[in-house]
Amino acid sequence: MAPDIAERNTPYRKVRKFHHPFTALPEQNNGTSHPIFYPIIKTMAEHLDISNGTKSEKYATLLPQIAAVVEVETDLIARMANVAAMIHETFGFLWTGFYRVESAGGQLILGPFQGPMACTRIKHGRGVCGKAWSEGRTLVVPDVEAFPGHIACSSSSRSEIVVPLWKDGEIVGVLDIDSADLATFDATDARHLEEIAALVTDDAK
Numbered sequence: 001m002a003p004d005i006a007e008r009n010t011p012y013r014k015v016r017k018f019h020h021p022f023t024a025l026p027e028q029n030n031g032t033s034h035p036i037f038y039p040i041i042k043t044m045a046e047h048l049d050i051s052n053g054t055k056s057e058k059y060a061t062l063l064p065q066i067a068a069v070v071e072v073e074t075d076l077i078a079r080m081a082n083v084a085a086m087i088h089e090t091f092g093f094l095w096t097g098f099y100r101v102e103s104a105g106g107q108l109i110l111g112p113f114q115g116p117m118a119c120t121r122i123k124h125g126r127g128v129c130g131k132a133w134s135e136g137r138t139l140v141v142p143d144v145e146a147f148p149g150h151i152a153c154s155s156s157s158r159s160e161i162v163v164p165l166w167k168d169g170e171i172v173g174v175l176d177i178d179s180a181d182l183a184t185f186d187a188t189d190a191r192h193l194e195e196i197a198a199l200v201t202d203d204a205k
Ligand code: SME
Pocket: 095, 118, 119, 122, 126, 127, 128, 129, 130, 149, 150, 151, 152, 153, 154, 157, 160, 176, 178
């Protein structure tokens, strides 16, 4: 017999406790004030909590929620989709999304994103995305017009950050974020977005 609505909805209402490796239990914490080392026992959120505070406070609120999302879903594309939405909603960037390395390895292909339409394929070493991939490092671009070879998917983009996604020692994609303002991104974004990139690929299928 089909379950009634209340029964069918039950799994989605369950309170799920988790402990993520990026967090520390109180007894492991040693009083450190690093924002990620709060003793976090979170419930699965059905909406996104967004801090009104500084950039660092926004990341501190966002990271455990992303950890909760990846904890319950191992599919890489599903994770990318929700993580792009969560970053985008938290910061209100112009464009937030992922490019995946195609299986043949020669180019990046557009993945889940939030924002205006974007270029679908980017060659190795081309643009900010292809360069972050070929150089294997995060690129912070304060002024896209000053970046040789920048690919302008949107004329509104003024600054950009691209973070490689590592899995088993290989780059499997990049996280790309565009801002409508100059010099939006700095070392704080790089550090936290690298943490987010690591969460997205951690044990992903
Ligand atoms: N600007 C990127 C292209 C991707 S879009 O910004 C979404 C680049 O130069 O690689």
